[in-house]
Amino acid sequence: MNTLFRHLSPTLLLAALSACAVIPDTPSPESVALPQGTPVALGQAVTVGTVVATPMEVVEDSRCPINARCVWAGRLVVKTRIDGPGWRDTADLTLGEPWSTHDVVLALTSGEPGRMAGEGQETPKEAYRFTYEAR
Template sequence: MRLTLHAIAPLALAAALAGCATVPDSPQPESPPAAEGSLVALGAPVTVGALVATPMEVVEDSRCPINARCVWAGRLVVKTRIDGAGWRETANLTLGEPYATHDTALALVSGEPAPEAGEGKQTLTADYRFAYEPR
């Protein structure tokens, strides 16, 4: 079989371009964590002592609306990624309750905005902000 220059050129071009391909869904680098005590949105990391906490999802927000009377105060539970030196875990943290892991404790201490009673007064996921503190 005899290859001519016309047959080899397209193969060489295809091989060269294959090395320049981009991966469409490559992971983006995470943003640096916010300073301890900062209110952060879902997906935004924040420093909590020697840890970094990242609120990932509102699991439950059954808190009593600020303009209502309730028999039960309700609770806010946020799925939170916790990063330490050489480890990572995800846990559901409840507002005001300490969570201990790897000889360190932290707590979800604030969740804003507070719910409001009334027709169509539901908090949008993008509006939530959270604060964590070491315990």
């Protein structure tokens, strides 16, 4: 067998070896998305009606702390990637406000954990969990 490889040119040998390579299929977003209603972390995909939503970044979390009284309730805004059949959008979704694209209406319906007064630090990104609904 060694004599066979010695007589092959490097280009021919590389072509022969690459023909054996196995390239896995790239999964579609739907195949890796969690079921609708599942709270997801940043970067995790979830099915929302006919689309897949993936929270990418917390843009703003100015919500009133759970253990405080506030004049203004504040907002939670999450940059979210939305994948539909043949299209992709990215939008800043605000907690409780519906958002529409391509005849699809969805909403960010919860963001946990809530903020606590007196903690002195922001919620760690890995602690967040988000829930989306189709409307």
